[in-house]
Amino acid sequence: MEKKDFKFDKRADKYDDHFEGRMSRRFYELLYRYTDLKKGDRVLDVGCGTGTILKTFSELENIEGHGIDVEPQMLSVAHRKCPDMDIRECSCEDTPYDDSYFDTLTVCMAYHHFPDKDAFTKEALRLLKPNGRLYIADPAFPHPVRKALNLMCRNINGEFFSSEEMRSRFEKQGFRYIGVQKDRYAQLVIFEKNADALKGKRLIPFSTHEGSGLSGFDKKLASACPGSTVLKGLAIRGNDCQNKQEDVKNKVNEWVSGLGY
Numbered sequence: 001m002e003k004k005d006f007k008f009d010k011r012a013d014k015y016d017d018h019f020e021g022r023m024s025r026r027f028y029e030l031l032y033r034y035t036d037l038k039k040g041d042r043v044l045d046v047g048c049g050t051g052t053i054l055k056t057f058s059e060l061e062n063i064e065g066h067g068i069d070v071e072p073q074m075l076s077v078a079h080r081k082c083p084d085m086d087i088r089e090c091s092c093e094d095t096p097y098d099d100s101y102f103d104t105l106t107v108c109m110a111y112h113h114f115p116d117k118d119a120f121t122k123e124a125l126r127l128l129k130p131n132g133r134l135y136i137a138d139p140a141f142p143h144p145v146r147k148a149l150n151l152m153c154r155n156i157n158g159e160f161f162s163s164e165e166m167r168s169r170f171e172k173q174g175f176r177y178i179g180v181q182k183d184r185y186a187q188l189v190i191f192e193k194n195a196d197a198l199k200g201k202r203l204i205p206f207s208t209h210e211g212s213g214l215s216g217f218d219k220k221l222a223s224a225c226p227g228s229t230v231l232k233g234l235a236i237r238g239n240d241c242q243n244k245q246e247d248v249k250n251k252v253n254e255w256v257s258g259l260g261y
Contacts, residue, residue, distance in 0.1 A: 047110025
């Protein structure tokens with residue numbers, strides 16, 4: 001997720017009141033208006049910058065907020081704004097989170113900066129729960145302007161796409177296109193992780209825990225992925241993985257053998 005314009009970090013403390021921060025407010029408003037948030041949702045803001053979006057989301061709904069970026073000084077501001085959230089410095093192509101962990105991913109004024117957009121798309125698909133949604137807020141330039149910018153400024157500001165160009169890229173990777181919302185130069189393109197992509201697949205729930213077990217996740221998985229077969233799952237206490245490794249190994253071997261593997 002290395003950004004092309006390295007000046008972001010140098011003006012992190014003033015970013016929100018600087019030109020870029022003020023210009024971004026139109027994109028923020030699209031996200032605030034159309035992002036479908038529910039109580040307890042796990043939300044990851046990719047390229048979270050100073051944490052403005054996460055902070056506002058938390059005021060709109062009781063969410064579990066996470067943010068990633070590659071600019072340390074921007075993240076320092078985000079930590080101050082969102083002290084109770086998980087804010088990390090890492091790339092969008094290789095994150096430390098578990099599969100199917102998030103209900104919602106947002107990307108605001110960052111997608112055009114991503115150097116490997118296909119890698120991000122695959123990572124987003126991995127991170128989202130079935131039917132989880134991805135919201136990308138990025139500039140909506142007319143074709144001649146977009147073409148000129150991509151030709152002359154790709155190595156400085158990244159590469160811009162229309163909503164239809166994004167649709168083509170994301171649908172090829174297993175996303176369902178939901179639609180686009182626009183406000184002058186801002187567009188919000190909405191995708192959903194296609195649960196039908198798991199149709200006909202055998203799904204095996206597994207979790208480490210501290211007393212909650214699978215917490216009914218196997219039933220939720222079956223409901224979220226119609227047409228798939230959910231096999232018997234296994235939940236192991238995290239402490240046992242550290243302190244009772246031989247017992248855990250035997251339990252896993254027995255479980256896998258029972259599944260026919």
